[in-house]
Amino acid sequence: MNLSGKRVFLTGGARGIGRGISEALLSKGAMVMFCDINPGTGKQTEEELQKQYSSDSVSFIKADVADSQQLKAAFEAAVTKFGAVDIHINNAGILDQRIWERMFAVNAIGTIRGCQIALEHMRRDKGGHGGVIMNVVSMGGLGSSYWFPAYTASKHAVIGFVNSWAESPYQPQHGVRWGCVCPVSVDTEMLNMEENQIYDLSENQKHTATHKVQISDVVDAFMKLVQDENSNGALMEVSRENNGVYCRRQLVYMNNVSPPCFMDNLPFPGQT
Numbered sequence: 001m002n003l004s005g006k007r008v009f010l011t012g013g014a015r016g017i018g019r020g021i022s023e024a025l026l027s028k029g030a031m032v033m034f035c036d037i038n039p040g041t042g043k044q045t046e047e048e049l050q051k052q053y054s055s056d057s058v059s060f061i062k063a064d065v066a067d068s069q070q071l072k073a074a075f076e077a078a079v080t081k082f083g084a085v086d087i088h089i090n091n092a093g094i095l096d097q098r099i100w101e102r103m104f105a106v107n108a109i110g111t112i113r114g115c116q117i118a119l120e121h122m123r124r125d126k127g128g129h130g131g132v133i134m135n136v137v138s139m140g141g142l143g144s145s146y147w148f149p150a151y152t153a154s155k156h157a158v159i160g161f162v163n164s165w166a167e168s169p170y171q172p173q174h175g176v177r178w179g180c181v182c183p184v185s186v187d188t189e190m191l192n193m194e195e196n197q198i199y200d201l202s203e204n205q206k207h208t209a210t211h212k213v214q215i216s217d218v219v220d221a222f223m224k225l226v227q228d229e230n231s232n233g234a235l236m237e238v239s240r241e242n243n244g245v246y247c248r249r250q251l252v253y254m255n256n257v258s259p260p261c262f263m264d265n266l267p268f269p270g271q272t
């Protein structure tokens with residue numbers, strides 16, 4: 001996929017992974033509108049990126065993805081500015097077990113709602129132009145992590161939702177391609193955690209010190225995924241061991257019975 005001239009809406013773009021992805025897309029000639037809950041950092045990032053690229057190509061709008069009205073209004077602002085959105089990216093997320101309901105509202109409900117808003121806009125069978133919906137999820141969404149069970153659950157919810165749409169028999173009529181990048185811990189502000197924000201913080205910090213990747217690793221994997229036209233439904237791992245490698249959730253049976261449905265049985269990207 002050629003990114004030049006593509007119209008992008010991204011959530012949580014004021015800093016961290018979201019900012020990194022915006023910069024990479026801008027460098028390929030895309031136009032980006034990003035939202036964030038933090039207006040100070042959002043405005044500052046907007047100014048810096050406008051200086052580096054152009055004032056027309058990037059803009060910030062304040063929105064809390066957990067608030068349906070705000071998210072819808074921000075997405076509509078991008079449609080009004082660009083004429084349409086070609087690529088929607090759900091990236092905003094938080095990690096704090098102390099406020100786990102809020103965490104679910106941001107990570108799971110905010111992301112699922114973002115997908116629904118973008119899908120309604122893009123669906124070819126409803127008059128849209130098709131498009132791409134990408135999600136910054138987590139390796140936590142592929143397995144279990146005792147440090148943050150509710151965070152892990154919020155990320156599993158996203159993968160279940162995204163794969164269900166990606167594997168729909170009607171997906172070709174929708175003309176919307178889906179994908180998820182699933183990083184291990186990434187060196188961003190999110191890792192600056194307080195006691196009780198997760199369980200067993202000091203143990204987690206030891207693990208993180210030897211496993212974490214950089215924002216540029218996530219951006220490289222994201223760019224590979226977003227440009228791969230054959231990647232519908234792909235889950236892409238981002239880790240030191242398997243950076244940018246397509247992976248899959250799998251049902252593993254102990255008695256050789258067949259899987260009950262087509263969940264995650266898509267061929268890997270590039271395979272037929």
Ligand SMILES: NC(=O)C1=CN([C@@H]2O[C@H](COP(=O)(O)OP(=O)(O)OC[C@H]3O[C@@H](n4cnc5c(N)ncnc54)[C@H](O)[C@@H]3O)[C@@H](O)[C@H]2O)C=CC1
Pocket residue numbers: 011012013014015016017018035036037038041063064065066091092093094106110136137138139182183184185186187188189190191
């Ligand atoms: N840093 C890490 O270790 C990993 C992060 N992730 C995921 O990557 C995504 C980005 O995280 P990072 O860049 O690391 O975090 P970050 O904390 O550096 O950046 C997150 C951005 O999202 C914004 N945000 C938070 N809540 C929001 C809301 N309700 N509405 C709109 N914007 C909101 C924040 O203001 C911030 O600008 C998240 O979904 C996170 O779960 C996934 C795997 C690892």
Ligand SMILES: CCCCCC(=O)/C=C/[C@H]1C=CC(=O)[C@@H]1CCCCCCC(=O)O
Pocket residue numbers: 095137138139140141142143144145183184185186190204205207208211
């Ligand atoms: C193997 C656990 C690594 C935990 C690293 C960490 O400190 C936290 C990172 C989290 C911050 C945001 C995330 O999304 C990260 C979770 C990554 C969980 C990885 C689970 C890997 C597995 O199932 O093997």
